[in-house]
Amino acid sequence: MNEGKPSVRGRPRDAAARDAVLSATLRIISTRGIGSLSLESISRGSKVSRPTLYRWWPSKGEILLEALLNVTEQVARYGHSDNLAEDLRQHAYEYVALLTGPYGDAYRAIFAEGMANEEFMERIRTILINPRRDVTKARLQDAISMGELKADTDLEMLIDALYAPFLYRLLLQHQRLDRTFADTLISQILKGKA
Amino acid sequence: MNEGKPSVRGRPRDAAARDAVLSATLRIISTRGIGSLSLESISRGSKVSRPTLYRWWPSKGEILLEALLNVTEQVARYGHSDNLAEDLRQHAYEYVALLTGPYGDAYRAIFAEGMANEEFMERIRTILINPRRDVTKARLQDAISMGELKADTDLEMLIDALYAPFLYRLLLQHQRLDRTFADTLISQILKGKA
Amino acid sequence: MNEGKPSVRGRPRDAAARDAVLSATLRIISTRGIGSLSLESISRGSKVSRPTLYRWWPSKGEILLEALLNVTEQVARYGHSDNLAEDLRQHAYEYVALLTGPYGDAYRAIFAEGMANEEFMERIRTILINPRRDVTKARLQDAISMGELKADTDLEMLIDALYAPFLYRLLLQHQRLDRTFADTLISQILKGKA
Amino acid sequence: MNEGKPSVRGRPRDAAARDAVLSATLRIISTRGIGSLSLESISRGSKVSRPTLYRWWPSKGEILLEALLNVTEQVARYGHSDNLAEDLRQHAYEYVALLTGPYGDAYRAIFAEGMANEEFMERIRTILINPRRDVTKARLQDAISMGELKADTDLEMLIDALYAPFLYRLLLQHQRLDRTFADTLISQILKGKA
DNA sequence: AGATAAGCGAGACGGTACGTCACGTCTTGCA
DNA sequence: TGCAAGACGTGACGTACCGTCTCGCTTATCT
Numbered sequence: 001m002n003e004g005k006p007s008v009r010g011r012p013r014d015a016a017a018r019d020a021v022l023s024a025t026l027r028i029i030s031t032r033g034i035g036s037l038s039l040e041s042i043s044r045g046s047k048v049s050r051p052t053l054y055r056w057w058p059s060k061g062e063i064l065l066e067a068l069l070n071v072t073e074q075v076a077r078y079g080h081s082d083n084l085a086e087d088l089r090q091h092a093y094e095y096v097a098l099l100t101g102p103y104g105d106a107y108r109a110i111f112a113e114g115m116a117n118e119e120f121m122e123r124i125r126t127i128l129i130n131p132r133r134d135v136t137k138a139r140l141q142d143a144i145s146m147g148e149l150k151a152d153t154d155l156e157m158l159i160d161a162l163y164a165p166f167l168y169r170l171l172l173q174h175q176r177l178d179r180t181f182a183d184t185l186i187s188q189i190l191k192g193k194a
Numbered sequence: 195m196n197e198g199k200p201s202v203r204g205r206p207r208d209a210a211a212r213d214a215v216l217s218a219t220l221r222i223i224s225t226r227g228i229g230s231l232s233l234e235s236i237s238r239g240s241k242v243s244r245p246t247l248y249r250w251w252p253s254k255g256e257i258l259l260e261a262l263l264n265v266t267e268q269v270a271r272y273g274h275s276d277n278l279a280e281d282l283r284q285h286a287y288e289y290v291a292l293l294t295g296p297y298g299d300a301y302r303a304i305f306a307e308g309m310a311n312e313e314f315m316e317r318i319r320t321i322l323i324n325p326r327r328d329v330t331k332a333r334l335q336d337a338i339s340m341g342e343l344k345a346d347t348d349l350e351m352l353i354d355a356l357y358a359p360f361l362y363r364l365l366l367q368h369q370r371l372d373r374t375f376a377d378t379l380i381s382q383i384l385k386g387k388a
Numbered sequence: 389m390n391e392g393k394p395s396v397r398g399r400p401r402d403a404a405a406r407d408a409v410l411s412a413t414l415r416i417i418s419t420r421g422i423g424s425l426s427l428e429s430i431s432r433g434s435k436v437s438r439p440t441l442y443r444w445w446p447s448k449g450e451i452l453l454e455a456l457l458n459v460t461e462q463v464a465r466y467g468h469s470d471n472l473a474e475d476l477r478q479h480a481y482e483y484v485a486l487l488t489g490p491y492g493d494a495y496r497a498i499f500a501e502g503m504a505n506e507e508f509m510e511r512i513r514t515i516l517i518n519p520r521r522d523v524t525k526a527r528l529q530d531a532i533s534m535g536e537l538k539a540d541t542d543l544e545m546l547i548d549a550l551y552a553p554f555l556y557r558l559l560l561q562h563q564r565l566d567r568t569f570a571d572t573l574i575s576q577i578l579k580g581k582a
Numbered sequence: 583m584n585e586g587k588p589s590v591r592g593r594p595r596d597a598a599a600r601d602a603v604l605s606a607t608l609r610i611i612s613t614r615g616i617g618s619l620s621l622e623s624i625s626r627g628s629k630v631s632r633p634t635l636y637r638w639w640p641s642k643g644e645i646l647l648e649a650l651l652n653v654t655e656q657v658a659r660y661g662h663s664d665n666l667a668e669d670l671r672q673h674a675y676e677y678v679a680l681l682t683g684p685y686g687d688a689y690r691a692i693f694a695e696g697m698a699n700e701e702f703m704e705r706i707r708t709i710l711i712n713p714r715r716d717v718t719k720a721r722l723q724d725a726i727s728m729g730e731l732k733a734d735t736d737l738e739m740l741i742d743a744l745y746a747p748f749l750y751r752l753l754l755q756h757q758r759l760d761r762t763f764a765d766t767l768i769s770q771i772l773k774g775k776a
Numbered sequence: 777a778g779a780t781a782a783g784c785g786a787g788a789c790g791g792t793a794c795g796t797c798a799c800g801t802c803t804t805g806c807a
Numbered sequence: 808t809g810c811a812a813g814a815c816g817t818g819a820c821g822t823a824c825c826g827t828c829t830c831g832c833t834t835a836t837c838t
Contacts, residue, residue: 014809034310040798049811054800108309115306115365116228125368156369157359157378164362165354171309171361174319175350184351192386204787205829211789234819243790248821398813399803405815422698428793437816442795500697503690503753504616513756544757545747545766552750553742559697559749562707563738572739580774592782593834599784622824631785636826 020046021053022067026106029064034109037064061113061120065127068106072098075131078139084148085190087139088162092182095132095163099170100177108170133159161189207250214240215247216261220300223258228303231258255307255314259321262300266292269325272333278342279384281333282356286376289326289357293364294371302364327353355383401444408434409441410455414494417452422497425452449501449508453515456494460486463519466527472536473578475527476550480570483520483551487558488565496558521547549577595638602628603635604649608688611646616691619646643695643702647709650688654680657713660721666730667772669721670744674764677714677745681752682759690752715741743771 024045028037039060043050057063076094079087099107110128114121136159143149165185169177218240222231233254237244251257270288273281293301304322308315330353337343359379363371412434416425427448431438445451464482467475487495498516502509524547531537553573557565606628610619621642625632639645658676661669681689692710696703718741725731747767751759 017810038798039800047811049813050799051801051812052810055809111365112306112309115302115309118367121365121367125366129366129368154378154382157375157382160359160362160369161355161379161382164358165351167362167365168354168358171305171315171365172319172323173312173315174323175354181351184348185355188348188351188355188386189383190386192382192384203785203831205789207788232819233821241790244820245791245822246789249788397805397811399815401814426793427795435816437818438794439796439817440815443814496697499753500694503694503697506755509753509755513754517754517756542766542770545763545770548747548750548757549743549767549770552746553739555753556742556746556749559693559703559753560707560711561700561703562711563742569739572736573743576736576739576743576774577771578774580770580772590782591780591836593836594783596783596834620824621826629785631787632825633786633827634784637783 017046017048017052018056021048021056021063022070024048025063025067026071026103029106029109030102034105034112037109039063059117059120061110061117061123064106064110064113065123068103068110069127072103075135078135080139080142082146084139084143085186088136088186088190089182091136091139092162092166092186093179095166096177096179096182099166104170111167111171133163136162158189162186211240211242211246212250215242215250215257216264218242219257219261220265220297223300223303224296228299228306231303233257253311253314255304255311255317258300258304258307259317262297262304263321265297269329272329274333274336276340278333278337279380282330282380282384283376285330285333286356286360286380287373289360290371290373290376293360298364305361305365327357330356352383356380405434405436405440406444409436409444409451410458412436413451413455414459414491417494417497418490422493422500425497427451447505447508449498449505449511452494452498452501453511456491456498457515459491463523466523468527468530470534472527472531473574476524476574476578477570479524479527480550480554480574481567483554484565484567484570487554492558499555499559521551524550546577550574599628599630599634600638603630603638603645604652606630607645607649608653608685611688611691612684616687616694619691641699641702643692643699643705646688646692646695647705650685650692651709654685656710657717660717662721662724664728666721666725667768670718670768670772671764673718673721674744674748674768675761677748678759678761678764681748686752693749693753715745718744740771744768 021042024042025037028041028045032041037060039050039053042048042060042063043053053063057066076091079090081087098104110124114124137155140149140153140155140158144151144153162185165181166177169175169181175181215236218236219231222235222239226235231254233244233247236242236254236257237247247257251260270285273284275281292298304318308318331349334343334347334349334352338345338347356379359375360371363369363375369375409430412430413425416429416433420429425448427438427441430436430448430451431441441451445454464479467478469475486492498512502512525543528537528541528543528546532539532541550573553569554565557563557569563569603624606624607619610623610627614623619642621632621635624630624642624645625635635645639648658673661672663669680686692706696706719737722731722735722737722740726733726735744767747763748759751757751763757763
């Protein structure tokens with residue numbers, strides 16, 4: 001079905017061009033670094049002309065965002081076992097894999113972009129951050145109703161505490177971001193230290 | 195010791211020029227945003243020539259770093275009361291004030307800069323991050339020896355957990371970064387949630 | 389022949405920009421002098437951006453060269469009367485007019501440029517000098533075959549003797565460069581002095 | 583007259599510095615070319631500070647001029663034999679040696695400098711050009727009084743014709759500048775071609 | 777012997793230009 | 808209508824040289 005006849009006059013958008021752009025973007029970041037990513041280099045690397053880039057994406061950040069969404073499973077589903085710590089851990093492992101995998105540099109690039117541009121940070125939150133927080137929130141609310149978590153818990157705060165350290169290590173790169181780190185973090189948060 | 199004679203051959207560096215550069219830098223960030231900060235704009239805004247900027251600072255980031263160090267008391271001292279939570283809170287309040295004060299945008303700008311340049315991120319850690327972590331670590335070690343904290347605590351992890359959420363909110367700007375946030379965070383970390 | 393389709397893909401070169409550059413170049417030289425001619429000043433004076441200048445001309449000298457070629461009829465034709473002296477005189481008058489006209493300063497500027505750059509001097513010879521020498525040589529060879537000139541004459545040397553004094557006065561500016569000068573020079577060369 | 587006691591208070595000028603400057607100047611021109619000659623490079627190459635250069639010389643050209651005068655015998659004396667052609671030839675040989683010797687590039691550099699600066703060209707004429715023309719003029723006047731040359735000869739024109747081709751070949755570099763060239767030139771001028 | 781004065785190197789400074797890069801926009805012709 | 812090719816102004820980059828300006832040290836003459 002050609003759903004509703006979208007009035008397709010003229011030549012249709014070239015899907016191959018889109019793919020070339022997105023893969024060139026990721027290739028540039030991983031091989032030459034964030035600093036070498038420019039619309040100019042994307043255009044050269046993808047053989048797609050600059051005007052065409054501007055026709056389809058409003059900014060370099062949006063290309064990056066779309067490139068990432070194209071290659072990663074964005075929102076992990078939660079297991080709903082009767083063990084909260086275990087479910088959080090599984091989720092955290094996936095997050096570690098995401099941030100330290102081949103596209104970790106691309107994530108860093110996206111946040112760098114967002115820092116200089118408030119509107120784009122809003123896009124990042126909407127697309128990358130919030131969906132992930134939402135599924136976590138759902139699991140935590142379950143935990144409250146099952147008595148695994150105190151009823152008066154500030155969930156937003158708890159979610160911050162769970163995610164922030166991952167981003168912190170991704171950006172600062174001061175120490176390893178791995179499963180051991182995830183384990184320690186989660187156990188510390190759940191059990192408390194004092 | 196050879197510090198007595200700093201080898202003052204030649205015309206001395208113009209202190210006024212340095213000040214003009216640093217204050218122009220902060221002024222540009224706060225009034226026109228990170229995106230408008232360039233060596234060109236700093237040069238114009240400070241009436242200091244571009245070659246002079248390059249004579250003294252190797253990059254835009256270093257100017258930013260020096261500008262921040264010039265206007266903020268960097269390493270807060272810890273109170274050493276017998277109440278760990280109270281001391282952490284005092285420290286956190288200062289941190290909140292720092293990040294949400296007039297130079298909050300400058301901090302965001304610095305991290306944006308560091309993200310595209312690994313060497314500069316190393317500088318940020320050395321100058322901005324580590325000193326602050328060090329004083330916190332000292333206080334936490336005291337806490338262990340006084341029995342306020344379990345002896346097997348992973349201190350690096352705990353420090354990450356304490357600082358990361360501040361940076362997280364500074365960058366993502368998804369929710370308020372205030373004293374209430376600090377209070378909740380600290381109490382959650384110390385008491386645990388499960 | 390593949391000149392029929394000069395491969396006009398993309399936006400065509402802006403002819404108005406080219407003209408603006410060339411006329412700004414001549415204007416700057418005549419009003420503010422050679423010393424004020426820079427790609428920067430040409431850019432400002434023509435409202436053509438510096439990158440565009442570099443796109444089309446490899447150096448300041450080439451702009452000058454093209455500017456001159458654009459406004460002067462380069463190679464004068466020789467009259468072929470039966471009087472060699474008369475034909476040389478007519479040609480010399482044109483040369484005097486060229487060097488003392490509104491673009492005399494531009495010629496001086498071009499030679500100054502060529503002196504610091506051997507490759508560019510080669511360009512000057514190819515474009516400005518040799519064509520003029522060639523037509524003179526043709527006329528002189530005619531003269532030999534018609535018996536107006538000795539058959540063993542060293543033509544290159546004779547041509548040097550005819551042209552060098554013009555350049556000499558253009559550059560040194562020690563005495564007037566006018567028709568009387570041309571008359572005297574030619575008669576002296578043809579008749580000899582001893 | 584106070585030249586007996588020039589009232590030399592203070593430290594006298596450092597003669598070694600002057601020599602270092604002049605020899606560095608010639609060294610730079612001959613090894614790295616005219617294009618690399620700058621007050622900056624002279625300062626570096628001579629270990630003489632830039633302010634000192636400005637104290638003693640008003641411009642780059644003046645340094646060049648002084649450097650040349652320091653190393654070359656400027657005005658050749660004329661032989662006064664009874665053979666004009668022979669005397670001119672001897673003089674021309676010396677001129678060839680001068681322009682094609684180790685300082686030929688320096689002469690080219692000086693003329694390049696003079697072309698962008700009318701006042702400096704005046705200095706070149708006064709110091710380099712006119713003295714040489716004067717001795718030639720004296721010899722030619724002798725020739726007139728001795729009947730070797732017609733009495734109505736335009737001497738200025740004749741001197742131009744004698745010197746111009748040398749400069750022409752020095753600058754344009756289109757053909758060799760050697761003794762054969764000098765021979766041919768002089769004989770052509772004296773005997774005429776028609 | 778000390779004061780005085782100039783010379784000098786070191787080096788900072790504003791200014792101007794260099795040649796290049798990326799940006800975002802714009803024509804043009806082909807598909 | 809989509810697209811490449813590619814020209815264009817804008818603005819910034821990092822560097823070079825210019826001419827000037829402090830500084831403090833040195834080297835002389837003068838008192």
